[in-house]
Amino acid sequence: MAWNKLLVVLLLLVMIGALTVVILGSWPRSVTPNFTPATGLSAADAEQSLKEKLDNYSKRSDELQKITSLLLGLSTIYAIVLGISAYTSVQINLDQAKKSVDRADRSADKLETMTAAFQDLKNDQIKTLQDLKSVELKSLQELKESETKALQELKDSEAKALQDLKDIEIKKLQTEIDSFQARMTYATRIAIATMVSNFTLEEGIKRLQEESISALLELRNGNYSADPFVNLRLARLYRALHQYEPAEDVLSTYIARKRRSGEPADVATVTAYFNRACYRSLQWRTANEVERAVLAARITQDLKRCFRLDPDTKKDALRDKDFDHLHNQSWFQELVPG
DSSP states (O other), X not given: OHHHHHHHHHHHHHHHHHHHHHXXXXXXXXXXXXXXXXXTOOHHHHHHHHHHHHHHXXXXXXXXXXXXXXXXXXXXXXXXHHHHHHHHHHHHHHHHHHHHHXXXXXXXXXXXXXXXXXXXXXXXXHHHHXXXXXXXXXXXXXXXXXXXXXXXXXXXXXXHHHHHHHHHHHHHHHHHHHHHHHHHHHHHHHHHHHHHHHSOHHHHHHHHHHHHHHHHHHHHTTTTTTOHXXXXXXXXXXXXXXXXXXXXXXXXXXXXXXXXXXXXXXXXXXXXXXXXXXXXXXXXXXXXXHHHHHHHHHHHHHHHHHHHHOTTHHHHHHHOGGGGGGTTOHHHHHHSOO
């Protein structure tokens, strides 16, 4: 750009100098007229004077034409120089623009390279995170499987230990039952033989029943407080001796102990409710009106529990002779429709 401006300035100086020379060279000079007064001139002299003037004007016209040609040439040169300058300037600008475009392209390439590198880095990080996640999930799954396996083994071990303990307890209990039954069989046979040999049959049976009650009470007050066999047989012995209130008390105590133990109701529980209702029914015959009202409520309560636990006991209540004297009672007919 600098040398281009310098070229234009030099060209202007040259043109100004040339213009100055042309103006100075073509400046009109004073010409002394070389003719005499008209009075003293002849026709030839006047013609000669006029001719000289025409020649002078023709020279001046030629000089003006040269000046005009020179100015046109200088203008043309100036226009050419300006065109060259403009072309040079445009070319320089194009070169600079090309360099800028090249720099922009290099920047774009660099940006694209950085973008690709960043994307590669991002992909590597994503892959690393995915691999890490897969490893963690695999580790967690393996840990979970190990814990599940360990828990299952522990559970199996506990179940086996409980089963073994249960088998031991069952064997121990069976041994005790067998021993008890053996003792009961021995005591029963000895008692029967003793009664038969020393007393009459009726007296012997009553004596045997009383001794059996004593034996069962001893068991009931010991390790067999909630044993169904001991309690049910003890209540039946009291019933056989027509001692209905003690029979009822035995079953009431047994039922209360079963409830406190939290064990579910079983066949023995249903039997206890049903037999207690029978023993209360047997007390009806000798009871007064107030006692009968209480007995009716208690019998109703026991039978409803039996019917709820075992619906088949409703048929048993219709057939059992202990309830025969209640069939004419409206509350019993409503409770056990015939």
